[in-house]
Amino acid sequence: MTDLPDWVPEGIEVTVPNAARIYDYLLGGYHNFPVDREFVVKMEAMAPGSMAIGRSNRAFVGRSVRWLVHEAGIRQFLDIGSGIPTLGNVHEVAQGIAPEAKVMYVDIDPVAVAHSRAILAGNPMAGIIQADVQQPEDILYHPEVTRLLDFSQPVAVLLNAVLHFVPDSADPPGIVAAIREAVVRGSYLSLTHAEVKERLDEADEVFKLYERTPTAINSRSPEQLLAMLAGMEIIPPGVVDADSWHPEEPDAVDDAVPGVLAVMARKV
Numbered sequence: 001m002t003d004l005p006d007w008v009p010e011g012i013e014v015t016v017p018n019a020a021r022i023y024d025y026l027l028g029g030y031h032n033f034p035v036d037r038e039f040v041v042k043m044e045a046m047a048p049g050s051m052a053i054g055r056s057n058r059a060f061v062g063r064s065v066r067w068l069v070h071e072a073g074i075r076q077f078l079d080i081g082s083g084i085p086t087l088g089n090v091h092e093v094a095q096g097i098a099p100e101a102k103v104m105y106v107d108i109d110p111v112a113v114a115h116s117r118a119i120l121a122g123n124p125m126a127g128i129i130q131a132d133v134q135q136p137e138d139i140l141y142h143p144e145v146t147r148l149l150d151f152s153q154p155v156a157v158l159l160n161a162v163l164h165f166v167p168d169s170a171d172p173p174g175i176v177a178a179i180r181e182a183v184v185r186g187s188y189l190s191l192t193h194a195e196v197k198e199r200l201d202e203a204d205e206v207f208k209l210y211e212r213t214p215t216a217i218n219s220r221s222p223e224q225l226l227a228m229l230a231g232m233e234i235i236p237p238g239v240v241d242a243d244s245w246h247p248e249e250p251d252a253v254d255d256a257v258p259g260v261l262a263v264m265a266r267k268v
Contacts (some may be wrong), residue, residue, distance in 0.1 A: 019165060020109035024084040026054030031084045031115055053259040057161050057192050058088065060242040060262050064190050065093045067246055068156045069101065072188060072266075076155040078145070080106045080133050081162025085119050090158065091126040101125065104148050106139050108132045133162050134170045136178040154186040161260070163228075164194040164217050172220075176228045180267060187267045189232065192242055194219045195261045225263055232265035239263040 017039040021032040025040050043050045068074040075098055079090050082105035094101035105116050105128040116128035127148050131139045139145060149155055157179050166172045180189065194217050222239035237245065242262040 018109065018111075020083050020107065020112045023054055023161065024086060026051050027058055027086045029084055029086045031111055050259070056242045057260050058086075060192055060245055060260075061090065061158070061160055062088050062093050063246055063248060064158075064262070064264060065090055065156075066097065067264075068188060068190070069094055069097045072154075072156070074154060074156045074188060075101045076149050076153060077101065077103045077158060078106070078139075078149060078155055079103060079158040079160075080139060081159065081165075082107050082112065082116070082128070083161075084109070084112045085116050089119075091120070091123065095125065099125075102148050103127075104129070104145050106131050106133070106145075133159070133175060134166060136175050136182075140179065140182045151183060153184065154188070155183050156188040156190060157183065159189065159191040161192050161194075163191060164219065167216070167218055173228045180229075180232065183267060185267050188235075188264060189229065189267070190262075190264045191225070192260050192262045193225055195221070195241075195259060222261060222263075225261060229263065229265040233268045235264040235266060 014033045015035055017036050021036040022039055024030075025032040025036050040051065065077070068077075075094075077090055077094060082090070090105070091101070091103040094103060103126040105120075105126070107113055107116070107128070108130065110130065113128055113130040120126045120128060125148075127144055129139070129142050129144050131142065133139070140151075159176070159179075163172050163175070166175065176189070183189075225239050226234065239261055240263075242260045245262040245264070
């Protein structure tokens with residue numbers, strides 16, 4: 001591919017679908033390439049409604065951040081696996097309510113990092129680093145993270161739509177435990193995750209499609225998510241479809257989009 005847009009960092013692989021860029025396209029963003037858009041078209045053809053899952057996850061992010069600011073009084077956010085910025089980013093939601101809120105984004109994808117740096121320029125209360133969720137210590141003790149966030153005070157750590165890209169061999173419960181141990185009491189951990197479904201043919205096909213990318217999806221059950229959060233206080237309503245977590249329109253729960261689970265927990 002030639003004549004790439006000026007926002008593309010040098011050395012980016014543009015011939016293989018990328019999870020961050022796929023999600024960007026699902027949300028109506030434009031930091032993606034034909035290979036990512038073709039992937040989404042195939043995914044939607046295999047399992048109609050797949051595109052709605054991305055939007056459902058994004059809506060949960062907004063509601064959960066508003067809840068954390070309003071109900072929990074949180075003013076510090078560590079968003080791991082933040083993705084490519086689109087409308088309704090965590091800092092926009094949090095700082096729209098509490099201008100003093102601090103947000104540190106983390107992503108492994110260089111496109112997400114480059115674009116985040118561009119939109120955060122001039123915002124001293126938000127930042128971005130490039131790091132891998134599978135190396136939590138590199139995130140928690142990164143100088144940019146510790147410069148912005150005060151870990152002697154409560155922090156909300158967001159792990160939205162990221163742990164399902166972590167294989168069992170990389171010990172997801174250990175990753176969550178490392179994060180939990182690094183934050184003080186009164187901190188929160190929020191996560192969304194692809195759920196275990198009945199082995200429907202279309203679900204199998206979508207999982208197989210992701211296996212052709214660098215980030216295969218690992219679906220997990222509500223019980224597995226609760227085990228990761230062992231020792232923490234689970235905020236009602238517990239592990240539910242993302243649309244069913246504190247919906248702004250209660251009637252919308254009847255039309256909840258299955259496929260992504262959401263849960264919030266508090267360190268006690």
